[in-house]
Amino acid sequence: MNTQYFDGLIVGGGLVGAAMALSLAEQGKHIALLEPSPPSLDLQSTDKHWDARIYAISPSNEAFLRSLQAWPEAQRTQSVLKMDVQGDAGGRIEFDAQAIHTPHLTSIVENRWLLQALWQRLHAYCNVTIFAHTATTLTQEIDAISLHLDNGDILSAPLLMAADGANSWVRSQTDIHTDSKPYHHHGIVANYQVQKPHGATARQWFKDGDVLAYLPLPEQQISIVWSSHQAQALMALSDAEFAEQVAAQGEHSLGKLTPIGKRFAFELILRRPANMYAPRIALLGDAAHTIHPLAGQGVNLGFGDVQALSQLLRLAKDWGSLKTLRSYEAQRLHAVRSMQMGCDGLFHLFKPQNTPLSWVRNSGLNMVNQLSGLKNHLIRQAMGL
Numbered sequence: 001m002n003t004q005y006f007d008g009l010i011v012g013g014g015l016v017g018a019a020m021a022l023s024l025a026e027q028g029k030h031i032a033l034l035e036p037s038p039p040s041l042d043l044q045s046t047d048k049h050w051d052a053r054i055y056a057i058s059p060s061n062e063a064f065l066r067s068l069q070a071w072p073e074a075q076r077t078q079s080v081l082k083m084d085v086q087g088d089a090g091g092r093i094e095f096d097a098q099a100i101h102t103p104h105l106t107s108i109v110e111n112r113w114l115l116q117a118l119w120q121r122l123h124a125y126c127n128v129t130i131f132a133h134t135a136t137t138l139t140q141e142i143d144a145i146s147l148h149l150d151n152g153d154i155l156s157a158p159l160l161m162a163a164d165g166a167n168s169w170v171r172s173q174t175d176i177h178t179d180s181k182p183y184h185h186h187g188i189v190a191n192y193q194v195q196k197p198h199g200a201t202a203r204q205w206f207k208d209g210d211v212l213a214y215l216p217l218p219e220q221q222i223s224i225v226w227s228s229h230q231a232q233a234l235m236a237l238s239d240a241e242f243a244e245q246v247a248a249q250g251e252h253s254l255g256k257l258t259p260i261g262k263r264f265a266f267e268l269i270l271r272r273p274a275n276m277y278a279p280r281i282a283l284l285g286d287a288a289h290t291i292h293p294l295a296g297q298g299v300n301l302g303f304g305d306v307q308a309l310s311q312l313l314r315l316a317k318d319w320g321s322l323k324t325l326r327s328y329e330a331q332r333l334h335a336v337r338s339m340q341m342g343c344d345g346l347f348h349l350f351k352p353q354n355t356p357l358s359w360v361r362n363s364g365l366n367m368v369n370q371l372s373g374l375k376n377h378l379i380r381q382a383m384g385l
């Protein structure tokens, strides 16, 4: 069987793997991208329905995606100008783009349109070879790593980048130990037409241990993410009944909610692989970390991985050397762990059994809200500015 040689192999062509492939293709490198289910490229701009899976992309990651010319058209994005976070006993913190002299705090985009934008650019490069297959085995040599595909092909390169998601097959082939902690919550996502203007404001409520976010979409619509311990009961409700629950949990701030499209639930798990690399393997995106969605940082962390690794590989002589892989981990692990701990800490701080902490957590929010210097520093950090 013939072996095909590349500068790098990428397993998984989701947002993170596709961005990695594009970034390396731009450097003129020969890349093999393994993705068993490549996305459809014929989305209709007339399709008014917004994807229920949406992301709040930080300005620094937006700039990166724009530099790759992989940013959805303007009518499929929504700028967020303000954020309003409310605790469970009168605590409140508000952020405003104007206060930190930035055009917007974050941008909302849909999963399938961002994926399409990335894949459309990928198809423009002849140095990226796409394999719509899975690998059956992985073999390590001293200076290379090889994948044996289910169609008999063998691909080899000095480095394998694993972007194959939370249950990464590549990671399972290594001896990297993964610490997995279920939150016993599911995230429910759905979209609504709202009665009152949302004012380009992202709203969030911490209530009874649940976390609900309203994210603005164009044309007086919103997307919601509800992290709940009673997701099974909520998913059993009719669309109209669930919409009423969402409106009540959000204090009827936007009036009546009319459902658009389907709702989905996904299990929330904190995953912390002990390392972000194994010999000749780098983990990226959800393969390297998963996080509670309360700060909307899941995919942002993944794009951070891509930028760091891509920058390192630009200068590295041997892409898969221990030195390169250690540098990658050194650059990313602290940022990833800090964000994981921050979101995990907030989630537990607002759990209902923490009632003695109720005063502390709510006054804390109010106190930070008064300290504009600290508040603006925090939001700038979250935005990657």
Ligand SMILES: Cc1cc2nc3c(=O)[nH]c(=O)nc-3n(C[C@H](O)[C@H](O)[C@H](O)COP(=O)(O)OP(=O)(O)OC[C@H]3O[C@@H](n4cnc5c(N)ncnc54)[C@H](O)[C@@H]3O)c2cc1C
Residues within 6 Å of the ligand: 011, 012, 013, 014, 015, 016, 017, 034, 035, 036, 037, 053, 054, 055, 056, 133, 134, 135, 163, 164, 165, 166, 169, 170, 189, 225, 264, 265, 266, 284, 285, 286, 287, 293, 296, 297, 298, 299, 300, 302
């Ligand atoms: C329903 C839902 C809603 C979400 N909402 C939000 C949100 O609002 N905000 C947010 O920040 N995050 C959200 N997330 C998390 C976010 O989707 C992830 O952080 C992000 O998609 C990670 O991207 P990724 O490319 O690393 O992994 P994935 O998107 O999981 O992509 C992995 C890719 O690898 C491919 N693959 C899998 N196995 C193999 C294999 N063996 N060989 C080859 N390829 C393989 C898959 O087909 C897939 O294309 C949500 C997740 C879900 C499931």
